[in-house]
Amino acid sequence: MGNILSRLRFLASELMLGSLIAILSVFTAVASYQGSMSDSEQTANNVQGQQRLTDANAEYLTANQLIVYDYQLYDGWYTAEDEDKANYYQANFSEELQASLQNSPDDIFNDAYYEAMYADANSLFNEAQARFDKAEEWNKRGDALQLVMLIMALGLAFAAWASLLQEESKMRILFSALSIGMFVYGLITYLNVPVVAG
Numbered sequence: 001m002g003n004i005l006s007r008l009r010f011l012a013s014e015l016m017l018g019s020l021i022a023i024l025s026v027f028t029a030v031a032s033y034q035g036s037m038s039d040s041e042q043t044a045n046n047v048q049g050q051q052r053l054t055d056a057n058a059e060y061l062t063a064n065q066l067i068v069y070d071y072q073l074y075d076g077w078y079t080a081e082d083e084d085k086a087n088y089y090q091a092n093f094s095e096e097l098q099a100s101l102q103n104s105p106d107d108i109f110n111d112a113y114y115e116a117m118y119a120d121a122n123s124l125f126n127e128a129q130a131r132f133d134k135a136e137e138w139n140k141r142g143d144a145l146q147l148v149m150l151i152m153a154l155g156l157a158f159a160a161w162a163s164l165l166q167e168e169s170k171m172r173i174l175f176s177a178l179s180i181g182m183f184v185y186g187l188i189t190y191l192n193v194p195v196v197a198g
Contacts, residue, residue, distance in 0.1 A: 009167075012176040017163045020179050024156040027186060031149040038142035041196070042135045049131030056124030063117045070097045074108065137196045144193040148186055155182025 010016060070093060077089035093101065096116040100108045115122075155178075162175035 009173065011180065012162060012167065012172040014163075017159055017176060017179075020159040020176070020183065021156065021163065024152050024159060024179070024183055024186075027183075027190070028149055028152040028156060031145050031152060031186075031190065035142050035145035035149060038138050038145060038196075042138035042142060045131045045135035045138060049128045049135060052124050052128035052131060056121050056128055059121035059124055060118065063121055066094055067114075067117055070094050071109075073097075134196070134198075137194070141194050141196055144189070148190045148193065151182055151186035151189060155179045155186060158182060 073089045073092050074097070077086050077093075080086035080089060090098075090101075094117070096113055097108065099116070100110065100113040103112070104110055158175045158179035162172045162179060165172040165175070
């Protein structure tokens with residue numbers, strides 16, 4: 001037993017504890033900084049997503065108004081009593097309705113027409129969703145880095161406590177071993193932190 005303890009005393013040496021404190025301090029600071037940057041990216045993507053969503057809603061309302069206007073113009077065109085009036089109404093059709101009139105005169109207000117009218121709004125909705133998805137990715141990365149910081153901080157605390165104890169103390173060896181364990185666990189966790197592409 002004494003032989004094992006003497007071998008383990010190296011784990012509690014000043015050199016080992018000093019190295020642990022330095023390494024754990026650096027990793028804690030790095031994880032904290034990267035976690036903070038992840039939170040900033042999450043916030044930025046959420047704000048951009050909200051902006052796109054607001055723009056998408058505005059485009060959607062505009063498209064609704066244009067569709068109603070197209071219906072009114074179409075009714076005027078369809079019921080026009082002379083060619084001049086019909087031409088006036090048709091000239092004011094939206095580009096989408098004019099294209100639909102050429103492509104499918106028997107079914108003007110078809111799915112293709114609505115898709116074309118809502119294209120800008122749907123594009124902005126998709127951009128907003130992409131931003132929200134990116135924000136969630138940054139959130140997961142930030143959470144993982146917070147866990148790394150917690151583990152490294154615990155390891156740092158164990159190393160600090162070990163350094164305060166007498167060299168002959170068995171608790172010093174225990175705290176040092178716990179500190180090393182926390183460092184290894186923290187390092188493995190850090191290497192598995194999700195990476196956000198782009």
